[in-house]
Amino acid sequence: MAALCTYALKLTLRVDAMEESDVDALRAAGFDDRAIVDTNQVASYFNYVNRVVEGLGVELEAFWSDQQRTRRHYDLRDGRP
Numbered sequence: 001m002a003a004l005c006t007y008a009l010k011l012t013l014r015v016d017a018m019e020e021s022d023v024d025a026l027r028a029a030g031f032d033d034r035a036i037v038d039t040n041q042v043a044s045y046f047n048y049v050n051r052v053v054e055g056l057g058v059e060l061e062a063f064w065s066d067q068q069r070t071r072r073h074y075d076l077r078d079g080r081p
Contacts, residue, residue: 003029008043 003025010022026036052058060069 004031004035004039008039011040011043012047 007022007026011018023036026039031039
């Protein structure tokens with residue numbers, strides 16, 4: 001699972017640094033091509049949606065609690081897991 005998270009994080013924060021070795025690491029961790037494509041598609045989709053929402057300033061509906069409305073900040077150490 002760590003390899004999958006590392007791949008998704010790099011795809012999110014450092015897409016310009018993606019290399020064939022990133023996919024190789026997933027294969028070495030036991031993921032087949034279908035799982036790798038699924039991982040790529042899910043991470044890419046959420047990256048896209050988040051950029052649309054943030055770029056347009058979309059706000060959550062009223063039923064979301066104040067705690068859920070709070071922006072989360074993660075220490076990602078410059079994108080390195």
